[in-house]
Amino acid sequence: MFSTSYQVTSNYTMQVDQLNATKGALYTLDILSLTSEARNSYGLRRQEYGRYRHHCTQRLHRIRKTLGFTHGKDKSFATRPITAETVTDEKYLHLMLFQAERAWGYAMEIKALSVALDDTRKQQHYMNRLKKAAKTAGELEALCSTKAGKVDVRSALDAQAYSALMSGYVLFEAQQWQGALEKFSAARAIYDKLSLAGTSHQEALCHAAMDEIDPNIRFCGYRLRLAKDGVVNVEELVKMSAANKGSGSDVLMREIEHLIAQTRQEKAQDLESIHWRSKVLPLKNPKLATAILAAQETAGELKNLQGATSEAKMEHFDKVLQAYAEAEKHVKKALKEDAIAAAKVKSSKSEQNTADLNMIATYISYSILRNAIDRNLLLAKDVYNKLEGDEATTDRNEDVHYQNLVKAYDNVVQNLTAIQELPGVNTDTILTSEVGNKMLYYKAWRCFFTATAYSKLSRHVEAIALFDRAQSYASQIRNTLGRASSHGSGNDADSFNVTEKDLQEIESKIRGRKCQVHAAWYLENGQEGGEDIEDKLLLMSLDEKSLDEPALIKRLDSYPTSITSKANPTVPHLVDFPPALQPIPAKPLFFDIAFNFMDYNHDALAERAGRPKAAQGSESSGGGWFGSIWGRK
Incomplete structure (x- = not known):
């Protein structure tokens, strides 16, 4: 066992030395960038696989003419294989790549034209084209291997991922789910690591490739019955597949880690300072810069774990804390060396250098405590969901208690106290105020869950007292909330501000739970004259x-x-x-409004009364415009 391990390690070291010795002659083959640009530009945005296949054919013809590597015509036709000795230009590698792409595009064209593939000949033709693509991708991987010594490490890994992906497609269509899962997992693992070693564009391409692979991994896991509660966790399947592959996977991971370390050193050379809380901290120690950059990159990977399980996030938080602990070792070593140098020769620049190193040490300690706080909050959220949230059940785990929540928030308060005690933090009044408010906020939550634990034990008096204490913490925050919000943080990402929404949530929780405890106490102790309140409530x-x-x-x-x-x-x-009150009968109301609309024969009435007939157009004093107001007579 030991000899095999030594042989693998020594072979890997020899390969790396060979690459470094011939670094000036190494080619670069960015497969993801080439294929992504070609596919998006020539038809695949609209699923036009025929157009993409014709583009690959034309591109191959142009490359062959440029290299003078044609096969000949008619009787003089002879296939010219590409070997490691033949590769004197990176365009030979482009030939192999686009041969594989042409075969893959042809297979996708056949599948798109006959979705069901009921015809046996079409199915066989489709599989033959896929196998041709996988075979050509395998030959490209051999040309780009570290043994061939033609390309750099990143290109070799990129070719290996591309070959695994094409082989995975073949096994997937053949319904060999276990083999397809291993190939897809290997490709995804490589792309995941390559996203950490490269430019932002290369990182985006790697993430896009991972997004395309994930549905295939989920389907393979589903067919292999590896789903838990109906959900297939891609990260767990990839880890399980890597663990089953053994030493080959270990060698691959060492190559990837070597590439990441190499890329990180190149980035660290450009990292001249750290910007933290409106301060610029110069970095002159290359090892310290590399360690800080590694910790920052590990912490940045947390953004990619939004949909992951709590266990996966907790495991990654441990990696982040370990990375910052490594950076802390380097800064302590740098401070020790600086102290020895300052003891020999003192100057104004040496004092400034010491002050900068001390501030960098504060930054690293702050980062450790900040990530520890986030980890404890994640743990508290997980416990809360098991007790009261969506995951709460009547048969919950007996090991989960409210005491676990209290312990988590107590750790958060201790971490915040440690931040306040860091050197140089007391000069940052904004940070001091934010941390003070945040400490009161989490003390309120700690009292809240402590009171809840007491109420579960029917110790209502103690619970009410603790709820009052939690409310007093919330009141203290509200008194300083307006003043704290008027000052901005030096860095929003590092802000410890307590928002109005946070405060309203804790106050609402305290009021609601306190009312419940009051009611429970009255149900137990609020009986007078032997009357049972519970029985009375049941009678309502x-x-x-x-x-x-x-x-x-x-x-x-x-x-x-x-x-x-x-x-x-x-x-x-x-x-x-x-x-x-009861309804009673009432006299109806009548409105005499018809009188104004009645027309009387005044001439007939005048003759009967013996009065002279009125002149035409003359009216009594009640007529005219005013008469219409008072009514006609």
């Missing part, structure tokens, strides 16, 4: 059968079975007092 109902009988005066025509009410059995229920 809106059922008509449970209502009292009418008063005695309303049922004199029937023999009374009882003359008392249920509310007070000792007092006779003779009449309702106060009496209830």
Whole structure:
């Protein structure tokens, strides 16, 4: 066992030395960039696989003419293989790549034209094209291997991932789920690591490739019955597949880690300073810069774990803390060396260098404590979900108690206290104020869950006192909330601000839980005269059968079975007092509005009365415009 391990390690070291010795002659083959650009530019955005296949054919012809590497025509046609000795230009590698792409595009074209692939010949043709693509990708991987010594490490890993992906497609269509899962997992693992070693564009391409692979991994896991509660965790399947592959996977991971370390050193050379809380901290120690950069990159990977499980996030938080602990070792070593140098020769620049190193040490300690706080909050959230959230069940784990929540928030408060005690933090008044408010906020949550634990034990008096203490913490935050919000943080990502929404949430929780505890206490201790309040609450109902009988005066025509009410059995229920309102009849209202619209024969009335006939157009004093107001007479 030991000899095999030594042989693998020594072979890997020899390969790396060979690459470094011939670094000037190494080619670079960015497969992801080449294929992504070609696919997006020539038809694959609209699923035009035929157009993409024709583009690959034309591109291959142009490359062959440029290299003078044609096969000949008619009788002189002869296939010219590409070997490691043939590769004197990176365009030979492009030939192999686009041969594989042409075969893959042809296979996708056949599948797109006949979705069901009911025809056996079409199915066989489709599989032959896929196998051709996988075979060519395997030959490209051999040309790009570290043994061939033609390309750099990143290109070799990129070719290996591309070959694994094409082989995975073949096994997937052949319904060999275990083999397909291993190939897809290997490709995804390589792309995941390559995303850490490269430019932002290369990182985006790697993440896009991973997004395309994930559905295939999930389907393979589903067919292999590896789903837990109906959900297939891609990260776990990739880890499981890597663990089953053995030493080959270990060698691959060492190559990737070597590439990441190499890329990180190149980035560290450009990292001249750290910007933290409106401060610029110069970095002159290359080892310290590399360690800080590694910790920052590890912490940045947390953004890619939004949909991961709590266990995966906790495991990654441990990696982040370990990375910052490594950086802390380097800064302590740098401070020790600086102290030895300052003891020999003192100057103004040496004092400034010491101050900068001390501030960098504060930054690293702050980062450790900040990530420890986030880890404890994640743990608290997980415990809370098991106790009261969506994951809460009646048969929950006996090891999960409210004491676990109290312990998590107590650790958060201790971490915040440690931040306040860091050197140089007391000069940052904004950070000091934010940390103080945040400490009160988490103390309120700690009191809240402590009170809840007491209430579960029916110790309501202690619970109410703790709820009052939690409310007092919230009141202290509210008194300083306006002043704290008026000052901005030096860095929003490092802000410890307590928002109005956070404060309203804790206050609402305290009020609601306190009312519940008050009610529980009254149910146990608020009984007077032997009356049971719980029984009275159970008697309350809106059922008509449970209502009292009418008063005695309303049922004199029937023999009374009882003359008392249920509310007070000792007092006779003779009449309702106060009496209830009842509808009564009322005199209808009439409005005499028809009079203004009646037309009388005034001439006939005048003749009967013996009066002279009125002149035409003349009217009585009640006519005219004013008469219309008072009514006609």
